[in-house]
Amino acid sequence: MEDLDFSRLDVALAIYDANDDPREAELLCGVALRKDDLEAFLHDLCELAERKYGGMRFARLLDEDEDDEAMESAYVRWKSDSLSRVIEEAERCLDEENRHEGR
Known part of the structure; x- marks a missing residue:
């Protein structure tokens, strides 16, 4: 080598x-x-x-995406992903609580 x-x-x-x-x-x-x-x-x-x-490069995106659709799409995706993580964590906590209580 x-x-x-x-x-x-x-x-x-x-x-x-x-x-x-x-x-x-x-x-x-x-x-x-x-x-x-x-x-x-x-x-x-x-x-x-x-x-x-x-x-798409940011320069082109800024020129052509006048309604900020890409930013809106990213925000919706981020919000959805965040909500999914919160739900997963809540379910994990409930499962753990149920195990401790012997359910």
Whole structure:
């Protein structure tokens, strides 16, 4: 195996999901690369998001989504996910209480 020069990886990028609870943001992925490659990497990442996953760059989204449909959709999804977590936690608490009471 060839020797890797880790010192060349001078930029670390991380993507977190902070929509659920910003105090407990979940690390989704991380990557280290050379700073000289950062601009090209970000360009390629945006191209991939648009081409393969139907995403949209924020600049275009701001220009074309006049009614903020994307933001509204994200908010509705976040609210629904939050409610589901609250219900799951309530059910877990009730199940635990029932076990303690021998039901």
